Amino acid sequence: MISIKGLSKLYKTKHQDVKAVDNVSLDIKKGEIYGVIGYSGAGKSTFIRLINRLEEPSNGEVLINDTNITGLSVGKLRKERQKIGMIFQHFNLLWSRTVYDNIAFPLEIAGVPSRERRDTVLELIELVGLKGREQAYPSQLSGGQKQRVGIARALANDPDVLLCDEATSALDPETTDDILDLLVSINEKLNLTIIMITHEMHVIQKICHRVAVMDQGKVVEHGDVLDVFVKPQSKTAKRFVQQLSPLEHKQDTLHRFITKDENSEVVKLHFIGNDAKRALITDVIKRFDIEVNILQGSISPTQEGAYGTLYVELKGAANTIQETTQYIRTSGVEVEVIRDVT
Numbered sequence: 066m067i068s069i070k071g072l073s074k075l076y077k078t079k080h081q082d083v084k085a086v087d088n089v090s091l092d093i094k095k096g097e098i099y100g101v102i103g104y105s106g107a108g109k110s111t112f113i114r115l116i117n118r119l120e121e122p123s124n125g126e127v128l129i130n131d132t133n134i135t136g137l138s139v140g141k142l143r144k145e146r147q148k149i150g151m152i153f154q155h156f157n158l159l160w161s162r163t164v165y166d167n168i169a170f171p172l173e174i175a176g177v178p179s180r181e182r183r184d185t186v187l188e189l190i191e192l193v194g195l196k197g198r199e200q201a202y203p204s205q206l207s208g209g210q211k212q213r214v215g216i217a218r219a220l221a222n223d224p225d226v227l228l229c230d231e232a233t234s235a236l237d238p239e240t241t242d243d244i245l246d247l248l249v250s251i252n253e254k255l256n257l258t259i260i261m262i263t264h265e266m267h268v269i270q271k272i273c274h275r276v277a278v279m280d281q282g283k284v285v286e287h288g289d290v291l292d293v294f295v296k297p298q299s300k301t302a303k304r305f306v307q308q309l310s311p312l313e314h315k316q317d318t319l320h321r322f323i324t325k326d327e328n329s330e331v332v333k334l335h336f337i338g339n340d341a342k343r344a345l346i347t348d349v350i351k352r353f354d355i356e357v358n359i360l361q362g363s364i365s366p367t368q369e370g371a372y373g374t375l376y377v378e379l380k381g382a383a384n385t386i387q388e389t390t391q392y393i394r395t396s397g398v399e400v401e402v403i404r405d406v407t
């Protein structure tokens with residue numbers, strides 16, 4: 066649905082040239098929530114603003130439903146932008162207009178007749194959970210409510226895609242989760258494609274189907290969220306995943322279980338999707354003459370299923386330990402033998 070080809074943005078400043086976005090190519094499918102994550106300065110905001118041409122690209126193309134956004138005249142771009150909603154970190158509401166009038170604004174610009182406009186605004190107010198606050202001004206709203214107005218306004222012209230630029234970064238964790246839940250429900254109800262720029266891995270984990278990791282203007286890794294969480298390849302992705310995994314910080318506590326004794330082995334098990342729900346440890350204990358000592362574990366949900374990590378100590382005869390790890394592997398769970406903790 067969205068095809069981004071060789072997209073680049075070079076800022077020329079007095080002192081230096083900055084490649085904010087460097088030859089990015091991505092395909093985003095209809096109805097998916099696509100996350101783009103990166104640290105500050107990675108080029109995320111520039112990237113998302115290139116999609117609707119709030120920034121002009123230096124190179125490359127953006128195709129939305131086969132329309133080449135990069136090639137459109139100003140007039141045609143204005144029309145096409147109605148199909149691309151956008152929400153912002155600081156909401157960008159019109160402070161002198163009520164909730165109702167903020168949401169009606171893009172419909173006024175699009176020349177929608179007042180009767181139809183009213184129906185759409187009331188429907189959107191209901192959709193984002195702001196019934197009863199129609200006549201409030203932005204200054205009278207909480208951050209979460211302001212973002213709900215932003216979302217309703219972005220949906221007013223029934224867009225094909227919603228661009229979210231750090232849409233939850235100004236919100237507290239609880240309100241962030243409420244807004245993320247709202248975005249998921251809108252994605253499901255309207256089959257709306259959502260592109261989500263963020264520096265928070267929690268956002269990616271909670272709502273995205275696929276993710277691209279940006280560093281210094283480049284996409285250094287992209288794929289299904291579950292794959293990137295379970296097996297991050299790039300240094301940047303690994304750092305992000307570690308942020309979310311409290312276990313990685315506690316690895317030093319594993320030290321005392323790691324010995325040179327061949328009758329004891331510490332292993333890390335990776336569970337993905339339905340594997341995370343299986344009673345594998347019970348199964349292993351029943352099958353093998355082995356002691357299983359659970360050291361640490363966690364399960365994390367994502368949009369595409371759960372993934373989990375479990376550290377266990379296996380105690381028994383060396384060949385039984387080997388048979389056990391082999392059995393676990395053949396049952397589809399990845400096993401990593403931990404010999405050293407760094």
Ligand SMILES: Nc1ncnc2c1ncn2[C@@H]1O[C@H](COP(=O)(O)OP(=O)(O)OP(=O)(O)O)[C@@H](O)[C@H]1O
Nearest residue numbers: 076078083085103104105106107108109110111112
């Ligand atoms: N208008 C501009 N002129 C010159 N350089 C710019 C401009 N906008 C962004 N940059 C530079 O481009 C790079 C990417 O910036 P961008 O804001 O896209 O990153 P980001 O990942 O969104 O970071 P943040 O989350 O901090 O905004 C940075 O080095 C930034 O200084």
